[in-house]
Amino acid sequence: MKELEEIAQVTGSFLPDFIKKYQEVLTSNDPLIDQALSKIKSGRGKHIRPILLALVVKLLGHEITSSEVDAAVLLELLHCASLIHDDVIDLSPLRRGEPTLNSIYGNHISVLVGDYILAKCFHLAVRNCSQSIMEVVALAGMYLSTGELHQAKATQGLQVITEKEYFNIIQKKTGTLFEATTQIGTLCAKSSMEDRSKLANLGRLLGLAFQIKDDIFDFYDDPKKGKPAGLDMAEGKFTLPLIYTFYSAENALQKEVKILLEQAQTSLEARKKLVKLAHDSGGLNYAQEKLEEILHQAEAIIHEFSPSPAQEALLKLCDFLYFRSF
Numbered sequence: 542m543k544e545l546e547e548i549a550q551v552t553g554s555f556l557p558d559f560i561k562k563y564q565e566v567l568t569s570n571d572p573l574i575d576q577a578l579s580k581i582k583s584g585r586g587k588h589i590r591p592i593l594l595a596l597v598v599k600l601l602g603h604e605i606t607s608s609e610v611d612a613a614v615l616l617e618l619l620h621c622a623s624l625i626h627d628d629v630i631d632l633s634p635l636r637r638g639e640p641t642l643n644s645i646y647g648n649h650i651s652v653l654v655g656d657y658i659l660a661k662c663f664h665l666a667v668r669n670c671s672q673s674i675m676e677v678v679a680l681a682g683m684y685l686s687t688g689e690l691h692q693a694k695a696t697q698g699l700q701v702i703t704e705k706e707y708f709n710i711i712q713k714k715t716g717t718l719f720e721a722t723t724q725i726g727t728l729c730a731k732s733s734m735e736d737r738s739k740l741a742n743l744g745r746l747l748g749l750a751f752q753i754k755d756d757i758f759d760f761y762d763d764p765k766k767g768k769p770a771g772l773d774m775a776e777g778k779f780t781l782p783l784i785y786t787f788y789s790a791e792n793a794l795q796k797e798v799k800i801l802l803e804q805a806q807t808s809l810e811a812r813k814k815l816v817k818l819a820h821d822s823g824g825l826n827y828a829q830e831k832l833e834e835i836l837h838q839a840e841a842i843i844h845e846f847s848p849s850p851a852q853e854a855l856l857k858l859c860d861f862l863y864f865r866s867f
Contacts, residue, residue, distance in 0.1 A: 544857075551853075555613075556591070556595075559610050559617075562614050567658075567661075577642060577646060580645065587867075590620060591617055591722075593726070594723070595613065596855050596858065597722075597730070599849070600843075600851040600852055601732050603730035603731070608729060612725050615666055615670060616722055619681065622656070622662065625642055625643075625655035628642065662678070674725050681718055681721035685718060687713050692710050692714060692778070696776055696778055696779075699802055701798075702779050704788070707784055716745045716752070717748070720748060723744030724740070739842050739845060742842060743843065750835045750839065751862055753781055756773065757832070759773040760816050760819055770816045771805065775812060776806075777806060785827040794818075798815070
């Protein structure tokens with residue numbers, strides 16, 4: 542977290558102000574809901590999107606006010622609700638090495654808590670945000686759900702998706718929220734339409750980079766979190782390293798990959814074999830190259846703006862997304 546805190550320094554008191562407001566919003570007068578919300582608050586997220594929003598505002602020469610803090614809280618609530626629902630769909634016992642809400646309270650209560658947070662999100666939007674910001678958040682929620690639906694369909698049928706389909710899914714489920722973040726930053730700063738378009742694209746690229754890096758992590762054990770490699774495969778997910786492995790292979794190996802993916806849901810040995818195949822075939826290198834290519838595109842957009850501490854911080858954020866280990 543230290544790297545992100547250093548990147549956020551250029552935004553002044555924004556990050557502590559955001560964290561304080563976010564913690565205040567995640568409360569309820571109902572003891573049952575408040576107990577679950579307390580569990581969420583005890584986990585420490587990266588807060589990349591709020592930091593990105595503030596950096597965009599500063600990049601455009603606008604001072605950060607309580608309006609930007611409110612907008613960042615809005616986005617983080619949407620993100621939080623989506624993670625809770627994701628964990629239910631994926632039957633995930635852990636997130637960031639900590640027990641998920643569904644592993645503690647069960648799926649039924651977890652879904653309802655996620656719904657409650659979504660309601661909080663839109664209540665805050667109506668009270669504190671402009672109609673244009675509300676529209677961006679609503680569309681982000683729609684696209685995010687669409688991406689998750691497409692991924693759920695692919696995983697349930699153990700579908701071997703193409704690289705194009707993969708990018709379509711991650712654009713909707715991850716890129717959308719990053720894009721909404723930079724869009725809202727430009728709305729807060731009242732920027733030109735040209736800058737809005739550029740920075741929306743920047744957000745999209747950073748979201749893609751974030752997801753590709755997450756997908757790369759799944760091909761390595763994480764002893765600190767007690768997370769073995771291959772959990773995405775256990776859920777039937779076909780991510781970029783495995784997509785490259787499959788489509789660059791001969792027919793016989795393609796058949797083996799399909800069989801192993803079917804077995805991976807219950808077999809640790811099958812997951813280990815898929816991980817090895819992705820390493821040996823160059824699938825991990827390919828995904829890393831794609832990550833680098835996308836971040837170079839993001840950096841090119843950042844360089845189109847005047848040099849400033851915010852510009853430098855955004856470039857450091859690109860480095861963080863490339864080198865991050867969590």
